[in-house]
Amino acid sequence: MTxxxxxxxxxxxxxxxxxxxxxxxxxxxxxxxxxxxxVFHYLPMYGVIISFQDFSFxxxxxxxxxxxxxxxQWLFENPTFRRAFFNTFKINxxxxxxxxxxxxxxxxxxxxxxVTVFKRTVQTVSYLPFFIxxxxxxxxxxxLLSRDFGAVNNVFASLGLPRIDFLQDPNVFPFxxxxxxxxxxxxxGSIFYLATIATISPALYEAAEVDxxxxxxxxxxxxxxxxxxxxxxxxxxxxxxxxxxxFDQVFNLYNPLVYETGDIIQTYIVRSFSExxxxxxxxxxxxxxxxxxxxMLLVANEGVKRLQDGEGIY
Numbered sequence: 682m683t684x685x686x687x688x689x690x691x692x693x694x695x696x697x698x699x700x701x702x703x704x705x706x707x708x709x710x711x712x713x714x715x716x717x718x719x720v721f722h723y724l725p726m727y728g729v730i731i732s733f734q735d736f737s738f739x740x741x742x743x744x745x746x747x748x749x750x751x752x753x754q755w756l757f758e759n760p761t762f763r764r765a766f767f768n769t770f771k772i773n774x775x776x777x778x779x780x781x782x783x784x785x786x787x788x789x790x791x792x793x794x795x796v797t798v799f800k801r802t803v804q805t806v807s808y809l810p811f812f813i814x815x816x817x818x819x820x821x822x823x824x825l826l827s828r829d830f831g832a833v834n835n836v837f838a839s840l841g842l843p844r845i846d847f848l849q850d851p852n853v854f855p856f857x858x859x860x861x862x863x864x865x866x867x868x869x870g871s872i873f874y875l876a877t878i879a880t881i882s883p884a885l886y887e888a889a890e891v892d893x894x895x896x897x898x899x900x901x902x903x904x905x906x907x908x909x910x911x912x913x914x915x916x917x918x919x920x921x922x923x924x925x926x927x928f929d930q931v932f933n934l935y936n937p938l939v940y941e942t943g944d945i946i947q948t949y950i951v952r953s954f955s956e957x958x959x960x961x962x963x964x965x966x967x968x969x970x971x972x973x974x975x976x977m978l979l980v981a982n983e984g985v986k987r988l989q990d991g992e993g994i995y
Contacts, residue, residue: 732965752965762966765949768942769970772855772931773923780863781916784870785908789900791871792878804875807868819933822861823848854939862930870915877911878904913985921978924970946970 701708727742732752734745756762787807794800810818825832826847834844847857885903894902928947935943944952950963 729964729968731961732968734961736961736964748961752962753969755962756966756969761944762946762949764941765944765946766969768855769924769927769945769947772858772943772945773927775855775859776862776927777916777919777923779859780866781919783863783867785874785912787867788871788874788878788908789904791875792904793896793900804868804871808872809868810865811869813865815929815933818861818865819930822857822934826857848934849936849938851939851942854935854943858927858930858934858943861934862927873911873915874908877908881907917978917982917985920981921974923977924974 730742731745733747733749734742735748736742736745740746791800791804794803824830826834828834828844828846828849831847833847837844845853847853881904885907886899889899889903924946927945928951931943931945932948932951935948946966946969950966953959954963
């Protein structure tokens with residue numbers, strides 16, 4: 682048994698070396714991203730130890746007093762942090778539930794367009810907002826969604842509808858965040874699905890047409906099954922980042938009137954640092970955020986593997 686394992690390992694190593702020699706330029710291309718990940722994502726991970734210390738610049742990482750889980754206990758006893766934690770989860774869960782199907786639907790609709798010029802125009806216009814900074818978009822939305830002078834509320838008033846305070850009503854603000862984020866990213870997200878659709882063999886559609894399938898049935902029984910692996914990967918990535926995304930948008934749009942429902946972990950950390958900088962407590966907040974994101978990703982991946990016959994992100 683040991684001999685067979687050694688033979689298999691040696692054979693695998695030879696095949697790997699042969700593949701590297703044949704595709705050495707492709708392997709060279711992945712070196713810069715790997716260096717970036719190591720320097721900016723893995724190397725700084727040793728700093729997580731300050732979450733368990735009363736960190737002092739004078740004493741350094743390994744000389745600061747060890748306090749264990751004291752900072753974590755303080756965070757979960759702090760009502761402001763608990764509010765930011767649940768707001769982060771709620772807002773990003775709404776983004777997934779409402780926003781995840783939108784790029785899929787847009788990609789399917791664009792794929793059904795037969796006029797090439799119109800198709801390319803719609804695709805270009807839909808993903809252009811993704812390249813606009815939230816600093817710029819915040820100014821645009823503040824003008825459009827203003828209760829007294831905004832274009833959206835002026836349209837509501839002309840139709841006899843009540844004006845809505847999109848950016849200052851705590852009950853409305855989370856939905857404003859969700860809808861504006863969908864508007865900004867739906868075109869960009871559709872690119873992944875359109876690229877997958879482009880790889881589907883035309884023979885599958887021809888076979889479905891011979892069997893009498895209409896356009897809707899082709900989408901249901903040919904296009905959507907082909908999109909499933911892409912959908913699984915993007916959904917799992919979204920779940921893994923459910924507690925980490927949205928800082929730029931919320932930071933540029935929120936105000937003290939909507940802290941109750943709009944404050945998230947990242948904005949809580951920034952605001953706490955500016956008011957009372959305690960590096961250890963803020964590091965503990967970031968550690969909780971990352972750890973829970975990892976746990977959610979692992980759980981979601983295991984659930985998808987059970988539902989999809991072992992098909993997950995890894």
